[in-house]
Amino acid sequence: MKAAKVDQDLCIGCGLCCGICDKVFRMNEQGTAEAYQPSTDENQDAVQEAIDSCPVSAIVWED
Ligand code: F3S
Numbered sequence: 001m002k003a004a005k006v007d008q009d010l011c012i013g014c015g016l017c018c019g020i021c022d023k024v025f026r027m028n029e030q031g032t033a034e035a036y037q038p039s040t041d042e043n044q045d046a047v048q049e050a051i052d053s054c055p056v057s058a059i060v061w062e063d
Helices: 016-020 044-053
Strands: 003-006 025-027 033-035 059-062
């Protein structure tokens, strides 16, 4: 199972990732996104799309 991580220093809170994959990403109280669940086989493509779509490249796969 892979997990994504949002760099809190880079995220500008645009919310795109949450819209693309709300099973993994949500906005936190600081107004930035966080990955609150690991990715599953079902949403791995959506997580990759979120990674590719983030305007500031704040999301990465964790090892
Ligand atoms: Fe932040 Fe990028 Fe998502 S800016 S809200 S991690 S699409």
